[in-house]
Amino acid sequence: MKIAFLADPLSGFKIYKDSTFAMMREAVRRGHRIFAFEQRHMALEDGIVTADVTEITLTGEPDEWYRLGAQQSTRLSEFDAVLERKDPPFDMEYVYGTQLLDIAEAQGARVFNKPSAIRDHNEKLAILQFPQFTSPTLVSSDLARLRAFHAQHGDVIFKPLDGMGGAGIFRIKADGMNLGSVIEMLTELGTRTIMAQKYIPAIVHGDKRILVIDGKPVPFALARIPQGDEVRGNLAAGGIGRAQPLTERDREIAEALGPLLAARGLLLVGLDVIGEFLTEVNVTSPTCFQEITDQAGFDVAAMFIEALECRVGQAAGQG
Structure with missing residues (x-):
């Protein structure tokens, strides 16, 4: 090819x-x-x-x-x-x-x-199609709504809808310290839509990247574990990656979403899961191939290129 x-x-x-x-x-x-x-x-x-x-x-x-x-x-x-x-x-x-x-x-x-x-x-908004797998979430630009969501849940993550690598993510705890400044900055005084999610304590065990190739999950995830006082597990934000087998819940999420997303034309997807909850659906340029291969011995690139060969072969046959 x-x-x-x-x-x-x-x-x-x-x-x-x-x-x-x-x-x-x-x-x-x-x-x-x-x-x-x-x-x-x-x-x-x-x-x-x-x-x-x-x-x-x-x-x-x-x-x-x-x-x-x-x-x-x-x-x-x-x-x-x-x-x-x-x-x-x-x-x-x-x-x-x-x-x-x-x-x-x-x-x-x-x-x-x-x-x-x-x-x-959208890598943040796509999770809203699968509410059975998500933690409480609000999408809004309204400052009053965002404040009310924080008042209800007490410990909340706020993030932009167009970021990557953990950029622009803030955690506001129950004391509400800097809540006003954060939501005013992220929404640009109520003119930009952002996402708020109830904080998931399991982040201390890692933000897991689950790769799904042509609808099938790679059997190992990369848990990106925050370091020190950092709330973000993203590798770009200093997180440490640790390959680990999929849990029963990881597999449940991946097997529910995988065939549906593949049918929509998404050959490669990176699902982000914290604890029991789906937090993002990455479709632009999902990563973590080499970290999983190096640590777990599973050749992710081989699985991907084989799937690509099959897709191209099927398309050629139909043509």
């Missing part, structure tokens, strides 16, 4: 932990050709979506880990698969990129995750 990765600049990859790199390495091991481009390299001209793509050769070296071929303008429909692996922020530029990918799909491109499905599944 020819696989094109829509990603952030390769020069910024930390290959010892980067999940996109793990996908690339496994694809090459299986004999596939890999290409890369950034969102700024896409264009629609004369009705056709193209990108200035570059073929990648992996060197096996830790520092200069790739060599680039000549950049060529190529129709996205000429690839067997296009993998959307651009990190948030999920701003309007990101949305425009998914809309170009929509048009490319109509021209025959096979894009994973499906761009319209990415748009339809």
Whole structure:
């Protein structure tokens, strides 16, 4: 296969932990050709979506880990698969990129995750489709409602709807210290919608990332454990990752959501679970492949590329 990765600049990859790199390495091991481009390299001209793509050769070296071929303008429909692996922020530029990918799909491109499905599944709001798995939650920009929610539950997490890596997350305890300042800042004085969730004490045991590939859960989660006085377990916020087998509840959540999300065009999903509760549904560029593989010995990248091969094969057969 020819696989094109829509990603952030390769020069910024930390290959010892980067999940996109793990996908690339496994694809090459299986004999596939890999290409890369950034969102700024896409264009629609004369009705056709193209990108200035570059073929990648992996060197096996830790520092200069790739060599680039000549950049060529190529129709996205000429690839067997296009993998959307651009990190948030999920701003309007990101949305425009998914809309170009929509048009490319109509021209025959096979894009994973499906761009319209990415748009339809805000990583915070998507949990509200599954209230049986969530802790008490409020979505609002109204300062009075947010204050009342805190008064009701006493210990609350407030977070923006468009953040990543734990950015902008605040815990306000029962004493209400800084409540006004936090909700005024996050809502920009009541003009931006945010999420409030009842604090889940089980966060001390980790914010678990459960990877679901084509509807099936990876058998190990990565529990991202907060350090010191930090409330956030995100690795980007200093959390320590610990691979562990899925619990019965983890598997219940993953098996309930997995087939439904796969049917919507989401080949790879990262479910975030704290204790018994679903807290996020990550669909943009879910990570933790290498941490799980290194610690648990389960080859997540192999499972993913095999699923991709099956999806592409099925699409080709239908075509």
